[in-house]
Amino acid sequence: MVILQDYNLTELTEFLTSNYGVKPFVARQIFQWLNRSVDFDGMTNLSKTLREQLKTDCVAVASRIVQTLTSEQDGTQKFLFELFDGNVVEGVLMKYKYGNTLCVSSQVGCRMGCKFCASTLGGLVRNLSAGEILSQVTSVNALSNDRERYVTNIVLMGSGEPLDNFENVVKFLQLVTSKDGLNVSERNISLSTCGIVPRMRQLADMGCSLNLTLSLHNADNEQRKSIMPVTNAYSVEEAVGALRYYFNKTSRRVIVEYTLIDGVNDSHSHALKLASLLSGITVHVNVIALNPVKETGLKGTREANVKKFLNYLSALGVSATRRRTMGQDIEGACGQLRRRYLEQNG
Helix, strand or coil: CEEHHHCCHHHHHHHHHHHHCCCHHHHHHHHHHHCCCCCHHHCCCCCHHHHHHHHHHEECCCEEEEEEEECCCCCCEEEEEEECCCCEEEEEEEEECCEEEEEECCEEECCCCCCCCCCCCCCEEEECCHHHHHHHHHHHHCCCCCCCCCCCEEEECCCCCHHHHHHHHHHHHHHHHCCCCCCCCHHHEEEEECCCHHHHHHHHHCCCCCEEEEECCCCCHHHHHHHCHHHHCCCHHHHHHHHHHHHHHHCCCEEEEEEEECCCCCCHHHHHHHHHHCCCCCCEEEEEECCCCHHHCCCECCHHHHHHHHHHHHHCCCCEEECCCCCHHHCCCCCHHHHHHHHHHC
């Protein structure tokens, strides 16, 4: 099946004119419908004959919301998206004063093997196409009747490692920032990686202006290997070096994500190691207590220790703040809702 949301306006026009004899202005109409997450039946200004032809071998909207959970604590919404082939991925909408941030998935599952993450428990099933990533944004936008865009900020931090699906993620960035499409500024997009160094450097060389986040979680190579196997391929020094390279090339903000796990990475010595590793780089550290995942057996650091860790970093001259833990009552951590859905549906 051809996923029409994979195409930009030029590509879609060429595809539709070549295969269906569609006029360019009709192709533009279809493109506009796709960016509003409208399926073929809802494209009311198209002939029924054309709609039926397109249905036979094309997918209009690459995902649909099949389950929504809303946090009673903070209003965070978690969505389960079903893809055209029956696979499911997750997204999380977090509401802030400055706008709504949607965390999107880039893969079905993940092969990175991080010990604290539910997304990787079943391994990698497949990559998402650019249109399947985009459709998560358009589907959530469609929930609102506001004329203004509902999703104002995007975070590539859901299920999967974005830089392990590099080509499709780059195409998604081109689609979502296109003036013909949703026209989201790259400055309103963040990408989080566990540290695939060559791809981080490639992003910098491409002139990207998104915000890059390194999910570090431990500054000691041997200790990080035990929770993040990617360290066997790329050391913490290499990963932070790539982060520095990105900042120097793009002048865009870079962030280190540091999730505190009780008894694993939350001591004074860990703070010292982190401060030493980040010395000389303009970076901000987001500290967050682990959002527990039952299957991993790991626990988030206690509140008192979170405050201590932040104080350690402050005393060491590291710019750091605590990132709010959102959606705990709806299992906000990546992969948890998908895992429950798969267990219930066999």
